[in-house]
Amino acid sequence: MWPIYILNGLYFAAFMFLISLGLNIILGVMGILNLAHGSLYAIGAFTAAWAIVALGKGASITFIYLSLISGAVLAAFFGLFMEYFLIRPLYKRALEYQLLVTFGALLLLEDVMKMIWGGEAYYASRPFDILGKIHILGNPYPAYFLFVMIAALFIGILLWVFMAKTKVGTMLRAISLDREMATALGLDIHKLGTFAFVLGAALAGLAGALVVPTTPALLGFGMEPLILAFIVVVVGGLGSLKGALVGSLIVGQTRSIGIVIFPEIELALLFLIAAVILVAKPEGLFGR
Amino acid sequence: MKLHLKKMIARPKIIIYLGIIFVLLFLPRILSTFNLILFEYGLTFAIAALGFNLLLGYTGLLSFGHGAFFAAGAYGVVMIAKYFPELYSMEILIPGALLLSFIISAIFGFLCVRHTKIFFAILALALSMLVYALVFKFYHITGGSDGLYVKIPSMFGITFEGVRRPQFLSGIYYYFLLCIFVLSFIIMKGIVNSPFGKALQAIRDNEVRAELIGIRVRRYRLYIFIISGMFTGLGGALWSFINGHVTPDISHWVFSGEIVYMTLLGGFAIFEGPIIGAMIFTFLKLYAMGSTVYWMFIMGITLIILVLLLPTGIAGGFKSLTDIIKNKKFFSGEAYDVNR
Numbered sequence: 001m002w003p004i005y006i007l008n009g010l011y012f013a014a015f016m017f018l019i020s021l022g023l024n025i026i027l028g029v030m031g032i033l034n035l036a037h038g039s040l041y042a043i044g045a046f047t048a049a050w051a052i053v054a055l056g057k058g059a060s061i062t063f064i065y066l067s068l069i070s071g072a073v074l075a076a077f078f079g080l081f082m083e084y085f086l087i088r089p090l091y092k093r094a095l096e097y098q099l100l101v102t103f104g105a106l107l108l109l110e111d112v113m114k115m116i117w118g119g120e121a122y123y124a125s126r127p128f129d130i131l132g133k134i135h136i137l138g139n140p141y142p143a144y145f146l147f148v149m150i151a152a153l154f155i156g157i158l159l160w161v162f163m164a165k166t167k168v169g170t171m172l173r174a175i176s177l178d179r180e181m182a183t184a185l186g187l188d189i190h191k192l193g194t195f196a197f198v199l200g201a202a203l204a205g206l207a208g209a210l211v212v213p214t215t216p217a218l219l220g221f222g223m224e225p226l227i228l229a230f231i232v233v234v235v236g237g238l239g240s241l242k243g244a245l246v247g248s249l250i251v252g253q254t255r256s257i258g259i260v261i262f263p264e265i266e267l268a269l270l271f272l273i274a275a276v277i278l279v280a281k282p283e284g285l286f287g288r
Numbered sequence: 289m290k291l292h293l294k295k296m297i298a299r300p301k302i303i304i305y306l307g308i309i310f311v312l313l314f315l316p317r318i319l320s321t322f323n324l325i326l327f328e329y330g331l332t333f334a335i336a337a338l339g340f341n342l343l344l345g346y347t348g349l350l351s352f353g354h355g356a357f358f359a360a361g362a363y364g365v366v367m368i369a370k371y372f373p374e375l376y377s378m379e380i381l382i383p384g385a386l387l388l389s390f391i392i393s394a395i396f397g398f399l400c401v402r403h404t405k406i407f408f409a410i411l412a413l414a415l416s417m418l419v420y421a422l423v424f425k426f427y428h429i430t431g432g433s434d435g436l437y438v439k440i441p442s443m444f445g446i447t448f449e450g451v452r453r454p455q456f457l458s459g460i461y462y463y464f465l466l467c468i469f470v471l472s473f474i475i476m477k478g479i480v481n482s483p484f485g486k487a488l489q490a491i492r493d494n495e496v497r498a499e500l501i502g503i504r505v506r507r508y509r510l511y512i513f514i515i516s517g518m519f520t521g522l523g524g525a526l527w528s529f530i531n532g533h534v535t536p537d538i539s540h541w542v543f544s545g546e547i548v549y550m551t552l553l554g555g556f557a558i559f560e561g562p563i564i565g566a567m568i569f570t571f572l573k574l575y576a577m578g579s580t581v582y583w584m585f586i587m588g589i590t591l592i593i594l595v596l597l598l599p600t601g602i603a604g605g606f607k608s609l610t611d612i613i614k615n616k617k618f619f620s621g622e623a624y625d626v627n628r
Contacts, residue, residue, distance in 0.1 A: 105592070
């Protein structure tokens with residue numbers, strides 16, 4: 001059974017990676033900790049489930065997989081509005097206000113979701129069912145989990161190329177390295193900030209959309225992944241892509257193996273590891 | 289201590305405080321039981337928020353994990369009830385709850401004060417969720433998500449066999465709570481005005497300068513973190529008797545966010561601000577919950593409008609209003625600088 005546990009850990013790491021990547025980009029470029037990030041993730045989940053249910057049983061397979069992207073798109077729209085109306089007026093304010101406004105947005109979005117999708121659970125398992133199961137070392141394993149891992153890996157590489165090779169990516173990195181210097185060089189911080197926020201929101205939405213075929217979308221869906229994404233960010237270091245990757249691998253594997261060995265304190269074990277890393281290296285594994 | 293009558297009259301604030309306390313003494317005769325109990329909830333939150341504000345307003349550290357200390361206080365009470373039922377009286381419960389919140393805040397503080405700003409906030413949040421996870425998972429000890437029932441304790445030798453909770457709450461417990469509240473208020477005010485408190489404010493305003501003039505920044509932060517956690521724990525312990533039921537929700541970070549909300553609603557730059565914030569929050573939340581299912585929407589909108597339009601909170605807004613009337617400067621002192 002061990003290969004399965006490790007694969008489960010990798011699957012868990014894959015979607016933690018997508019969430020914490022979004023959180024990390026927003027944190028690095030804008031210096032804002034987005035407490036409503038979990039709600040954006042939940043919005044992505046609800047939208048994708050909604051789209052898959054709406055498509056019905058007759059839809060073609062490609063269509064169903066493409067509909068997962070709708071989660072990212074809608075979350076990106078929510079992110080755009082949030083950035084424009086809530087975060088932008090607070091750019092120059094102290095940290096407390098920025099945190100609180102995202103906390104307000106969290107309360108707001110929870111009820112907006114309740115208004116739009118009602119209190120019931122949304123379940124859309126078709127993408128999961130279509131792919132069926134494959135055998136790994138004699139153990140049956142859902143192929144959809146592998147699909148999520150590959151998708152996350154693909155997005156990770158895409159984002160890395162984007163950050164490292166393109167002009168916009170370089171500008172984003174410049175802002176996260178030295179905000180004042182970047183402004184002095186004439187970069188449009190507001191526009192790039194909006195872009196980063198929308199990108200982060202889309203990643204959260206995509207993570208939600210990818211998860212929803214395996215588990216029903218419920219109210220308060222985004223709370224736990226948010227906390228785990230915080231641990232990933234704390235362990236990996238603020239604003240570091242590499243940190244997000246390694247952090248989510250640690251969190252994913254600890255979670256998956258912890259559930260098997262110590263089911264009662266699996267979450268506590270995670271925090272313990274985070275605490276040990278922080279005492280040894282306060283800025284996180286790859287922090288500056 | 290000699291009473292300096294002339295000094296007191298020269299400082300009308302003390303007269304105002306005494307007047308407020310005098311009115312509060314007759315509150316059980318004025319308010320209905322329902323509103324009185326709501327007011328008591330407000331008082332316990334006020335103690336917690338005042339404690340929290342020692343950290344936010346006076347040290348400049350924003351903790352999103354104070355729910356853990358609130359829970360430590362409340363669970364301190366129920367744990368004594370469960371494992372040492374013969375010790376179940378107020379004069380043991382309160383120190384017991386304080387001890388537990390001391391231990392938890394000392395451990396968390398040791399880890400947290402290495403950081404400031406966002407990192408501090410995330411770390412405090414993550415650690416408080418550790419408490420949540422433990423309380424939630426250790427079902428047989430803490431009752432898990434069902435929580436534990438809080439009996440009415442005996443107080444100073446008086447037992448309350450057969451007394452119903454509303455009767456207990458609107459009687460002796462109200463005055464006990466008021467005494468504790470006034471005592472905590474005086475102690476915290478003393479801390480803020482002491483040399484230690486002034487040193488904390490120096491750290492808040494300029495960390496490097498504070499370190500250069502010989503203030504041990506990290507150690508002072510740890511001390512105030514512990515003090516702050518203990519007052520929040522005291523609030524939690526007192527809250528548990530009113531609520532009668534303790535669940536893990538109070539250690540969840542959303543509850544920590546509510547403590548931050550209260551403090552900001554009242555205004556963290558003014559010492560009394562969190563009290564006003566806690567009272568308004570308690571009544572606002574209950575009446576919003578009673579009138580609509582979308583109460584979180586109302587709370588969220590209120591918070592956002594508040595942050596955008598009234599960043600110094602209600603007390604801060606009121607103060608700047610009186611300052612305008614008195615023809616003073618609009619904002620005076622660094623504490624009001626929202627761009628800090």
